Amino acid sequence: MSARVAAQRAVALAEKLGAHEAEAYVTRATERMVDFHDKIEIGRASTLVGIGVTVITGKKRGFFSNSSLEGEEVESTVRTALSIAKASEPDPDWKSFPTKTGRRTVSAVFDKRTAELEGDHLVKEAASIVDFVKSKDKRLSLVASALGTSSVVTSISNSYDCNLQRRSTGVSFFVRVKAEEAGKKGISDEGIQARSWKELSLQDTADVAAERAIKMMNARPVSSRETPIVVSNEIIARILNVMFSGTINAESVQRGRSPWIGKIGKQVASDTFNLVDDGVRKAGMGTRAFDDEGVPQRTTPIIVKGILQSYLYDTYTASKDRVSSTGNATRVGSGTFGLGRPYTQTPLPAPTNLVLDDGEATLNEMIEETSDGLYIIDSIGEWLSNPISGLLNATVTNAFEIRNGSLEDPVKGVIVSGNFFEMITKSLDLIGNDVKNSGNVYAPSAKFSRMRVAGE
Amino acid sequence: MEDRLAQLVQKARQKGASFAEARFQDVTSTLVAVENGRLKSYESQKLRGIGIRVLVRHSWGYASCSDLASKSTTFALATALKLAKASSRHSDKTELSQTTPITDSRTSPRKIDPTEVSAEEKIRVALEANKAAMTSNLIKNSATRIGTLSDKRISVNSEGSEIKTDSCMVGLGHLSVAKLSSDMERVSAQKSLCSGFEYLRDENWNQFAQEISQLAEKAVRARTPKAGTFEAVADPELIGLILHEAFGHASEGDLVSTKESVLEGQIGTVLASPQVTILDEGIVEGGYFVPYDDEAVPKGRTIIVENGVLKSYLHSRQSALELGVKPTGNARAMDFESNPIVRQTNFYMQPGDRNFEELIEDVKEGYYIRGRGGGGGQVDVGGGTFTFAAGPSYHIHNGEVKEMVRGTTVSGAILETLKTIYAVGDDLQVTTSVFGGCGKEGQLVKVGDGGPHVRIGKITVGGSG
Numbered sequence: 058m059s060a061r062v063a064a065q066r067a068v069a070l071a072e073k074l075g076a077h078e079a080e081a082y083v084t085r086a087t088e089r090m091v092d093f094h095d096k097i098e099i100g101r102a103s104t105l106v107g108i109g110v111t112v113i114t115g116k117k118r119g120f121f122s123n124s125s126l127e128g129e130e131v132e133s134t135v136r137t138a139l140s141i142a143k144a145s146e147p148d149p150d151w152k153s154f155p156t157k158t159g160r161r162t163v164s165a166v167f168d169k170r171t172a173e174l175e176g177d178h179l180v181k182e183a184a185s186i187v188d189f190v191k192s193k194d195k196r197l198s199l200v201a202s203a204l205g206t207s208s209v210v211t212s213i214s215n216s217y218d219c220n221l222q223r224r225s226t227g228v229s230f231f232v233r234v235k236a237e238e239a240g241k242k243g244i245s246d247e248g249i250q251a252r253s254w255k256e257l258s259l260q261d262t263a264d265v266a267a268e269r270a271i272k273m274m275n276a277r278p279v280s281s282r283e284t285p286i287v288v289s290n291e292i293i294a295r296i297l298n299v300m301f302s303g304t305i306n307a308e309s310v311q312r313g314r315s316p317w318i319g320k321i322g323k324q325v326a327s328d329t330f331n332l333v334d335d336g337v338r339k340a341g342m343g344t345r346a347f348d349d350e351g352v353p354q355r356t357t358p359i360i361v362k363g364i365l366q367s368y369l370y371d372t373y374t375a376s377k378d379r380v381s382s383t384g385n386a387t388r389v390g391s392g393t394f395g396l397g398r399p400y401t402q403t404p405l406p407a408p409t410n411l412v413l414d415d416g417e418a419t420l421n422e423m424i425e426e427t428s429d430g431l432y433i434i435d436s437i438g439e440w441l442s443n444p445i446s447g448l449l450n451a452t453v454t455n456a457f458e459i460r461n462g463s464l465e466d467p468v469k470g471v472i473v474s475g476n477f478f479e480m481i482t483k484s485l486d487l488i489g490n491d492v493k494n495s496g497n498v499y500a501p502s503a504k505f506s507r508m509r510v511a512g513e
Numbered sequence: 514m515e516d517r518l519a520q521l522v523q524k525a526r527q528k529g530a531s532f533a534e535a536r537f538q539d540v541t542s543t544l545v546a547v548e549n550g551r552l553k554s555y556e557s558q559k560l561r562g563i564g565i566r567v568l569v570r571h572s573w574g575y576a577s578c579s580d581l582a583s584k585s586t587t588f589a590l591a592t593a594l595k596l597a598k599a600s601s602r603h604s605d606k607t608e609l610s611q612t613t614p615i616t617d618s619r620t621s622p623r624k625i626d627p628t629e630v631s632a633e634e635k636i637r638v639a640l641e642a643n644k645a646a647m648t649s650n651l652i653k654n655s656a657t658r659i660g661t662l663s664d665k666r667i668s669v670n671s672e673g674s675e676i677k678t679d680s681c682m683v684g685l686g687h688l689s690v691a692k693l694s695s696d697m698e699r700v701s702a703q704k705s706l707c708s709g710f711e712y713l714r715d716e717n718w719n720q721f722a723q724e725i726s727q728l729a730e731k732a733v734r735a736r737t738p739k740a741g742t743f744e745a746v747a748d749p750e751l752i753g754l755i756l757h758e759a760f761g762h763a764s765e766g767d768l769v770s771t772k773e774s775v776l777e778g779q780i781g782t783v784l785a786s787p788q789v790t791i792l793d794e795g796i797v798e799g800g801y802f803v804p805y806d807d808e809a810v811p812k813g814r815t816i817i818v819e820n821g822v823l824k825s826y827l828h829s830r831q832s833a834l835e836l837g838v839k840p841t842g843n844a845r846a847m848d849f850e851s852n853p854i855v856r857q858t859n860f861y862m863q864p865g866d867r868n869f870e871e872l873i874e875d876v877k878e879g880y881y882i883r884g885r886g887g888g889g890g891q892v893d894v895g896g897g898t899f900t901f902a903a904g905p906s907y908h909i910h911n912g913e914v915k916e917m918v919r920g921t922t923v924s925g926a927i928l929e930t931l932k933t934i935y936a937v938g939d940d941l942q943v944t945t946s947v948f949g950g951c952g953k954e955g956q957l958v959k960v961g962d963g964g965p966h967v968r969i970g971k972i973t974v975g976g977s978g
Contacts, residue, residue: 088850092954094771097604100596104589105562106579122558122615124579129773137557144632159704176592184603200773200895235773235895240714244895266725273896278973281741312548314654318699326842346745393950393957394540394560394662394848437891438922445690445699448737448920450901452976454893459859470898472924472975474740491819511740511975 058126060085060106061222065272067110067243071135072216076112076142077397079135080215082349082388083108084125084400089176089253090205091183092168095198100176105448107348107400109388110485113154116147120399155172156218158351162188165340168253171226172208179204186263190234196274200244202232204253207230211399219351227342228254232263235272243273243467245455246435250341250496269434273455276404278512284485286428286473286510287423287459290502292302294495295439297413300477301332302498304444305359306385306406316445316478326481329488331414332360334369336384343409343497344486350386350404357383361410363482373452385409423487425462425502429509433473452485471512480505515677516584518669521565521590528569528594532609538564541628545659547639550647553656555632564849567593570601571608572762575852612810614673621680621802623709627661635659638713639685639932645719646689650727653697653735654690656723659683659713660705660947664831666807672799680802682959683949688823691729692906698733700725700886700905705947706803720946728886732905735917738976743879745829745923745969746872749942750884751903753962755923755930756791757860757951758890758899759848760820761962763927764793764825766843767952774926776823776895784823785931790863791818793827795842799943800859800961804840809855810843817860818931829855837913839870842906847956854954859945862964865937871954871969872936876914880974881914882923890928893965893972895918900924922975933970940965943949 058064064081071079086105093100108131109122119142123134129231183204190199207227214220231248247266249257288296309315317325326332336354338344352374356365369388370378387407388399395401424432431453439451456468475484489502518535525533531737540560546553551661563586564577574597576589628636643657664888665679665895684705693699697848701727706712747755749811760776770775776784783793808830817823826836831842832855844853873881903921943963952955 073767089598094773098574099575099601099852100600101575101577101852102589102596103564103577104585105577113722118554120554120556122556123588124558124560124562125581127580134559141555141557141632144636145555148551149655176596180599180603181595187603198772200771201768203954233773233895238719242895242897244893246771247733276896312654312656314688314699330647345780351671390949392544394542394558395958396847396955398560401556401560403554403556429695435900437893438902438924439920440888441888441900442778442846443699443902443920446920450902450920450922452891452898452922452924452975454896454898469893469896469925470924470973472740472900472922474737474920474922474975476873490861509740509976511742511973 060210060212063108063131064212064458065220065323067108067131068157068216070132070133070212071112074135074139076114076139076155078216081108082400083212086207086209088205088207089179090203091179092203093183093187094186094200094202094292095175097184098179102176107398108134109400110134110137111403112142112159114142116149116151117142117145118144118148120403121312141291150377154215154217155350155352155372156217158221160221160352160416161337161353163344163346164336166252166344167224168226171206171228171254174206174254174449179264180258184257189260190263190267193267196236196238199232200235200237205229209305213351221347221351223346227250228257230257230262232266234270235347236274238274241274243270243276245269245273250332250342250494269455273467276469278470279458281512282510283507284429285506287427287432287504288502290435290491290497290500292433292436292439293500293503294498295412297500298441298498299442300444301411302408306368306372307368307378308406311366311374312376316447317365324363325365325366326360326363328363328417330360330481330485332362333358333412334408335412336409341410342494346385349388352382352384352386354384355410359413369406371404371410372399374406408497411498415490415492415501418487418489418490420491420502423489424459424464427459428461430459431468432459449477450474471510473507473508473510514667515669515675518667521586522669522671525567530569531822532568532671534566536849537667539540539665542662542900545635545639545723547643547686548656549654550644552636557664562849565590565593566581567597569594569597571606572597572604573607577850607831609721609830612830612840615809616675618677619804623666623681624711625709627683627710631926633852639716642687642722644717646687646722646726648723649661649730651691651693651730652689653692653727657684657689662947668807668809676805676806676809678804680707681709682947683710683713685713685718685847686948689726689729691733693733696733698729698920699878700729700732701948702885703948705945710750723905728905729754732919735919736878737920738894738906738918738974739839740976742971744876744878745880745972747969748754748969749884749940749965750944750961751882752862752964752967754884754890756862756964757962758901759891759925759927759930760890761792761857761860763894764827766826766836767855768827769826770832770835772883772893782823783927785818785821785822786934787820787821788865789821789934792861793817793858795858797859797943801945801959803858806844807846808844809876810840810842812858815841819959827855829853830853845958847958851956859943859961861943864939864941867936869938869966872938873909873914877911878911882911897927898924899927919931923972930972934967935970936968938966
C-alpha cells in the first residue's frame, strides 16, 4: 500500500470507528550505508515503512504507531489508537488538528540521483577514500568511518482535507583518521551531512581530517586558566543545538522549563547575534514544504540584533497562545526504538533549520587577532551541557594553542566551560563568515573573549 | 517465523553465502508522559521486521525490511548478497571464529505483562508521582515519564543455531525545574528494571520524584565547582558511567582490531590500581537482560580487568577471530535494521572492602561526584579522553562532605584515571534504563553499568567557578 493511500485510509477508518478527528503520518524510507575503516566492513540497506495515527475523541487523544501497512495492520493501528484515546484524560487545551494545511515551494531537498544510487556504488566510493588515505601518508589509517544515503517519502492526512506528500533525500559522510608513529597517536574526525550526492567532496573532507590527525599526534592538555577561545563552526552549531533546540519552542515555555520565558523583546545576546529559524533554506537539512502536521514551513526570526523576537510554535502551542503556528511541528524520532523513525512520535515544536547569521571575520582573522588563547576544532560531551542553567562544558579532543596570532601546539583533554547566556551577551567578540552545519543547525566559527579552561 | 528465517538462511547458502543469519524482531513499547499534573501524551508502538546478514567471498552484506511479505524478504536477501559481492572487491578476508550451534529460548523475569495493564493504571502511576514532585513554589516544571518495553528476538543462522530471547523492562523517569530569582536549574533521573509491571506498582515513586525536586531546589542555589584537577569520590551510578565511557568502549574488540582504541596491544598490562576488577556480564541484578548476543553466542561473564591488569576485550565472532581469542557474546544490534557490532552488556566494577567514611576521610580537597541527575557521557577511544556530566555533587574539604555544586563535568584519560583509584567501597549497584541507551555508530542499545563507591586520585573537573 502506498504511503498516501495508507494515510488517507487510516483517517477515514478512524472517523468511521468514532474518532472526532484523526491524523495519520506515514513514511517509507530507504537507507543505504557502508561502514569502512582500512577496508570495507559491511554494506547495508534497509527499507522501513511506518505509520503513526493520532485520534481524538472528545478532547482525549490517543496515538499508536506500527511498522507495517500490510493486511489488517492499518486498521489495527487505528483501533489501538482509539482504545488509548478512550483510556486517556481529556486535554482542556485541545482545539483541533491544523485546518489550514498546504505546501511552500522549497528547493534542493530531493535529488533523484541520490535516491537512485545503489549500495555497490557507495562501496566503490568508500573504497576510493580508503585508498586515498592509505597512499597519502604511511602513518595514516581510517577507523570507524561511514558513507550513506537515505530517501524518504512522507504522507500526512487529517480530517480537514489535508492530503500532503513530500520527498527528501539525505547523504552523510563521516571519516575518522588515525595517525600513528613511534607510540604517538592522533585522531581527527570530519563529516558532511547534506541533501544531495553532488554536495559531497569526499576526498577533500578526508584530507582535512588526515592533515589534522598528523598534527594531533603531539596533542596534550594545557594548564588551567581563563583565556580567549576561537570555536569552530561545527562546534558552535552543536552548542546552539543544545542551548536552543529544546528550549526556544513554545512548548517548553508554556510548561515552565525554558530559560527564555519572559524574555521576548529583551536583550539576550550581543547586538551582532542574529538567530533565525529558516524553514525554507535552500538544501537545508530541516527544509520541508510543510512541517510534520502539514503546515507550510516559513522563516521565523528568533533573535535579531541580540533581542529575542519569537518562540517556535506548532498548532497546539499556537492555539494556547492565540497566535498562528510558525510551521515548526516536528516528530523527533528519538529513543531506542524511535531513533530515526519520526512516525513513532507525535509532533512537538522544534527548529527547522536553526541558523546563526554569519559575520564578516574570516577564521584566519579571528586567530590573528588573538594574542594568547585556544582554537577548538572538535570536542566531545558539549551536548551534555545544560540549556536551563546555561552551564556549558565541552571536553576538547582537537585544538591548538594560539600565540601571537598563529596556531602553535596541539591540545586535547581539557574541559572548556562557561555560562552560555553570559558568553553570548558579554564575551562574544567576533562572528565568522564560514557557515557549516551539524544536522539542521547552521553556524559560523566565533571568538569569545574569555572562557575557563580546566586542565593540568 | 523460525521456519521462514531458516528458509531465508538456506536460500542464502544456495546462492553462494558461506554464512547467513536471519533475525526477526518484535518490539512493543509504550511511553506515558505527564507534565505539571496533567497527561501530556500516551504513545505506543509496534515495530517488527527481519534483518539478513550474509558472508559471501569473505565479505559482509546486510539488508532489512519491516514489510514481512515474502517478496520483500526475498528482495532483502538479494540486496544483502549483492552488497556482499560488491564489498568483496575491496575487503580483506572476513571470517568468523567457530562456535557450537545452540538452540535455546530465554525469557526475562516478570510477573505482570505490561501490555496487559490498563492505560488508566499507567497514567495514574505517572500522575501521582508527578503531583508528589510539586514540593514548593520554586518548582516551575514537573515532568514524569513511564516507559515499558517488550523486545522479542529470534535469530537463526546457517550453522544450525536458533535462539529466542524475550526481554521486558519498565521504568519511571522524572524531571524537575527549579527557579530562584533569575537562576534556573533542572534535575532529571530515572529508575528502570528488567521486570514486569509489578516494579511500577511496588516502588515508592512519589518519594523518588519528590527527591528529584528537592535536589533541584538545592541545586538552583548551588555554585559551580572550581575548575582544575582534583581528588574525588564517585558514587555507584557515576563509577558505572566512568567505566562505561573510560574503559568499556575502548575494550570493544572491533575498535581494538582496527587499532583505533588506546587499549590495543595492552593485554597483560597494568591499567588500573590492584583494587580494581571490572566485569562484563549478561545477566546481573539491576542490569539489562542479555543471555545471548545477536550472533547466538552465550553472554556469560567476561573479566575485563582483574586486580588492575587488562585480561580481555569484548568480542564478536569476527573480532575474536581477528585477535585469536574466543568470542565473548558481545555482538549486539539495536534492532532488525542494524547489523550486530561489538557492544557492552552490563559493565561494572566489583566491590572492595572500604565503607563510605573510609573513602572520604583522606580527601583534603576534592569532590563527591554523583550520578543522579547527570547527563551521560562520551569518549574519544582513539585519543583516550572521556567525559561525562555528573549530577548535583558535593565539595569535600578535610575529609568532610560540604556544600553542593552543580554543572559538574568531569573528564579523564583512559590509560591514567583508573590507576588512581586508591580505594574501592564495599557496596554494589548496577542500573539500566528503559528510556535511553548507549550509542555507537548510530545504534542505541540497552546496557547496564555500575559498581561500588570509589576514591579517584586524579580527575579533571570543569566549572566556571
